[in-house]
Amino acid sequence: MNEESFITEIGGGVCAALGVRASAATAGIKESGRPDMALIEFNPPAEAAGVFTRNMVCAAPVVLCRERVGKGPLRAVLVNSGIANAYTGKRGLDDAYRLCREVAGLLGCPEEEVIMSSTGLIGRPLPVEMMEAAFGSLIDSLSGKGGSPAAEAIMTTDTRPKEFAVSVELPGGTVRIGGMSKGAGMIAPNMATMLAYVTTDVVLSADAMAPMLRAAADVSFNCVTIDGDTSTNDTVILAATGASGVQMEGEEALYRFESAIRRVCLELALAIVRDGEGVTKVVQVQIEGGACVEDARRAARSVAESLLVKTAINGCLPNWGRILAAAGYSGADLEQDSMSLRFDDIEVVRKGTPVDAPDMLLRGVLERAEYTVTLDLGAGGASAVFWTTDLSAEYVRINADYRT
Amino acid sequence: MNEESFITEIGGGVCAALGVRASAATAGIKESGRPDMALIEFNPPAEAAGVFTRNMVCAAPVVLCRERVGKGPLRAVLVNSGIANAYTGKRGLDDAYRLCREVAGLLGCPEEEVIMSSTGLIGRPLPVEMMEAAFGSLIDSLSGKGGSPAAEAIMTTDTRPKEFAVSVELPGGTVRIGGMSKGAGMIAPNMATMLAYVTTDVVLSADAMAPMLRAAADVSFNCVTIDGDTSTNDTVILAATGASGVQMEGEEALYRFESAIRRVCLELALAIVRDGEGVTKVVQVQIEGGACVEDARRAARSVAESLLVKTAINGCLPNWGRILAAAGYSGADLEQDSMSLRFDDIEVVRKGTPVDAPDMLLRGVLERAEYTVTLDLGAGGASAVFWTTDLSAEYVRINADYRT
Numbered sequence: 001m002n003e004e005s006f007i008t009e010i011g012g013g014v015c016a017a018l019g020v021r022a023s024a025a026t027a028g029i030k031e032s033g034r035p036d037m038a039l040i041e042f043n044p045p046a047e048a049a050g051v052f053t054r055n056m057v058c059a060a061p062v063v064l065c066r067e068r069v070g071k072g073p074l075r076a077v078l079v080n081s082g083i084a085n086a087y088t089g090k091r092g093l094d095d096a097y098r099l100c101r102e103v104a105g106l107l108g109c110p111e112e113e114v115i116m117s118s119t120g121l122i123g124r125p126l127p128v129e130m131m132e133a134a135f136g137s138l139i140d141s142l143s144g145k146g147g148s149p150a151a152e153a154i155m156t157t158d159t160r161p162k163e164f165a166v167s168v169e170l171p172g173g174t175v176r177i178g179g180m181s182k183g184a185g186m187i188a189p190n191m192a193t194m195l196a197y198v199t200t201d202v203v204l205s206a207d208a209m210a211p212m213l214r215a216a217a218d219v220s221f222n223c224v225t226i227d228g229d230t231s232t233n234d235t236v237i238l239a240a241t242g243a244s245g246v247q248m249e250g251e252e253a254l255y256r257f258e259s260a261i262r263r264v265c266l267e268l269a270l271a272i273v274r275d276g277e278g279v280t281k282v283v284q285v286q287i288e289g290g291a292c293v294e295d296a297r298r299a300a301r302s303v304a305e306s307l308l309v310k311t312a313i314n315g316c317l318p319n320w321g322r323i324l325a326a327a328g329y330s331g332a333d334l335e336q337d338s339m340s341l342r343f344d345d346i347e348v349v350r351k352g353t354p355v356d357a358p359d360m361l362l363r364g365v366l367e368r369a370e371y372t373v374t375l376d377l378g379a380g381g382a383s384a385v386f387w388t389t390d391l392s393a394e395y396v397r398i399n400a401d402y403r404t
Numbered sequence: 405m406n407e408e409s410f411i412t413e414i415g416g417g418v419c420a421a422l423g424v425r426a427s428a429a430t431a432g433i434k435e436s437g438r439p440d441m442a443l444i445e446f447n448p449p450a451e452a453a454g455v456f457t458r459n460m461v462c463a464a465p466v467v468l469c470r471e472r473v474g475k476g477p478l479r480a481v482l483v484n485s486g487i488a489n490a491y492t493g494k495r496g497l498d499d500a501y502r503l504c505r506e507v508a509g510l511l512g513c514p515e516e517e518v519i520m521s522s523t524g525l526i527g528r529p530l531p532v533e534m535m536e537a538a539f540g541s542l543i544d545s546l547s548g549k550g551g552s553p554a555a556e557a558i559m560t561t562d563t564r565p566k567e568f569a570v571s572v573e574l575p576g577g578t579v580r581i582g583g584m585s586k587g588a589g590m591i592a593p594n595m596a597t598m599l600a601y602v603t604t605d606v607v608l609s610a611d612a613m614a615p616m617l618r619a620a621a622d623v624s625f626n627c628v629t630i631d632g633d634t635s636t637n638d639t640v641i642l643a644a645t646g647a648s649g650v651q652m653e654g655e656e657a658l659y660r661f662e663s664a665i666r667r668v669c670l671e672l673a674l675a676i677v678r679d680g681e682g683v684t685k686v687v688q689v690q691i692e693g694g695a696c697v698e699d700a701r702r703a704a705r706s707v708a709e710s711l712l713v714k715t716a717i718n719g720c721l722p723n724w725g726r727i728l729a730a731a732g733y734s735g736a737d738l739e740q741d742s743m744s745l746r747f748d749d750i751e752v753v754r755k756g757t758p759v760d761a762p763d764m765l766l767r768g769v770l771e772r773a774e775y776t777v778t779l780d781l782g783a784g785g786a787s788a789v790f791w792t793t794d795l796s797a798e799y800v801r802i803n804a805d806y807r808t
Contacts, residue, residue, distance in 0.1 A: 055733045056736075056740065057729055057743075089757065122725040123724070311800050311804040312803070321526040321636075325526075325636050327460075329459045333460075334461070336461050352491075391711075393801055396795055399711070399716070400715040
């Protein structure tokens with residue numbers, strides 16, 4: 001990724017932007033007794049956009065978010081971990097609306113200004129009273145330093161909190177973009193839920209944000225795969241308080257801001273991949289020479305999701321045949337005799353002909369914790385990137401042994 | 405599957421049909437020194453149809469087969485294991501044509517009447533001279549009892565040979581259908597190649613056979629999945645010698661013969677699944693209530709290929725949420741509130757509501773070596789079936805540790 005000079009990494013996570021406070025509390029949803037609720041508060045209320053799971057089976061809080069995000073300003077986002085409130089029918093919807101109404105009452109805002117997300121076990125109702133009992137401390141502890149506690153409270157099987165923030169020099173002044181994410185957990189009956197909240201203090205309308213968030217998610221959250229399963233609860237929210245007073249005017253401002261949003265989304269997405277269950281390696285799958293972008297993405301995804309490729313990565317095996325074959329069945333157009341393949345800078349296939357790469361050099365790349373597989377389909381000029389992980393025996397152990 | 409009274413299981417494998425002989429030989433392609441070449445001979449020459457890999461990256465022998473199968477009678481099929489002759493460029497094609505020409509010369513038939521398949525390592529040339537040196541013994545040992553040796557010679561990482569044969573009572577007389585298959589091996593850089601050869605002695609034209617084979621493959625070979633990867637060499641051949649003299653005339657004959665072909669294909673396909681790498685369980689995924697057949701197949705495949713579902717099967721976990729979610733992201737139309745799910749006869753979700761199934765009973769099903777997951781999408785009347793396996797730590801170990 002480009003380290004653009006107008007972007008500077010800063011601290012503060014989801015609270016890095018002006019006008020954002022956050023907090024965490026323990027309601028007792030998780031049996032472990034660890035923090036399981038987070039609140040993000042916007043003051044002034046924020047314009048917002050969202051990207052949600054495409055799974056036809058979707059959880060109650062996603063239904064609520066779809067109804068409210070982008071339709072008016074948001075005052076707060078409530079997040080709980082431990083129970084996903086998925087496949088809970090009408091009761092689940094009632095619970096989600098009730099919890100948001102309760103938070104709105106305590107903050108003194110219209111109930112439509114509060115949304116929520118849930119992650120954890122599916123098929124179980126939320127312990128609504130227990131959650132409500134913790135609202136007082138959740139609201140009392142709202143603070144500009146609440147980013148880290150909040151990032152920790154939304155974890156399920158994540159081994160570490162995921163935060164990232166930058167400041168961006170726009171022509172009109174400096175703005176901040178910060179965020180937190182969680183993922184990783186494929187442990188049953190959790191649904192590998194990916195949640196991410198990105199906040200900024202630039203002045204931006206909901207209508208302008210929606211396509212920006214969609215574009216950034218398409219090259220970050222939608223380009224990472226651990227096991228190919230799509231959760232019922234996946235949610236990415238972008239919220240802009242406007243508290244910096246900096247307007248986004250002109251091409252240069254747009255370019256810089258969009259670059260920064262992509263950077264934040266990518267860092268939050270990669271943090272999820274790096275913390276994937278049983279993950280020992282992260283591999284960037286770079287497809288070039290596609291007949292069109294859709295083809296390049298199709299091939300990238302197919303390679304990234306192939307079990308044979310992922311086990312080969314785990315074992316540091318130079319099995320380029322598995323990679324070519326996965327591209328071959330992806331549905332993407334390709335020219336068998338024009339395909340080329342590299343592991344980082346070590347070429348293994350050149351225009352359809354296997355190259356005898358020195359085993360020591362190849363091994364050197366394959367043993368790295370992160371490397372890039374570059375595959376040229378030889379069919380055009382389009383490219384795409386996916387990030388994937390190895391598939392380890394540990395992944396299977398985690399997902400086969402877990403029992404609620 | 406229906407045990408139709410007009411179908412009787414018999415021995416003989418691929419040689420069960422009149423006019424079919426087979427043999428095996430050891431050319432030294434495999435480092436193990438085990439048999440690595442098989443020959444199936446048809447006398448009289450057989451009408452034939454084929455179904456091949458849809459992978460855009462396909463091996464030389466598949467190119468040769470596509471050119472010859474269905475265009476005229478076949479006298480013989482040569483199969484080698486150990487090397488796949490995939491990604492070997494022009495040389496690979498030359499080798500395949502040369503080997504077929506050589507066999508044709510020895511059998512005294514036109515070279516177009518011989519086809520071949522290969523399975524094994526990719527990116528390596530065939531040891532043509534070594535193979536030719538073994539042709540004499542391969543042809544000398546052709547016999548009606550050669551089915552088992554041939555089934556053994558086409559194995560790669562298969563742990564056992566796969567054969568099945570039946571006799572079928574048609575209105576015009578008895579005919580036989582027999583076959584052999586290999587698969588299982590996902591070991592790098594093998595490509596999970598699935599090969600199957602089905603022979604019969606009914607009188608049948610190539611034109612009539614093609615749609616029959618396609619239909620039978622669609623509900624057998626194309627409905628099994630171990631790891632979702634598609635090989636560069638997958639090949640299914642159906643050959644009819646007509647040596648029984650029995651014509652296939654009338655609706656009843658067609659119905660019975662097609663049922664029997666499906667049965668043979670399904671047994672050969674299930675034998676591959678049961679012998680999958682690291683497989684401890686085989687699960688039938690039965691989708692009902694689909695809006696259309698394509699939707700039902702889409703949902704069946706998505707559930708069958710989900711890593712979370714496959715690890716849950718491995719661990720005997722009752723994680724119905726993973727199954728619903730996999731159907732949810734399949735692209736199939738479904739009604740979340742009308743979905744029902746059973747493990748064999750134990751209901752766990754009824755019309756959108758989780759059922760508290762007695763844990764002991766549920767556990768009893770999940771610990772079976774084979775069981776059926778029945779998922780009703782609640783969206784229509786279409787159904788589809790897939791067979792899948794568990795994903796075990798052993799699978800990962802095999803595929804990550806193997807090194808050529």
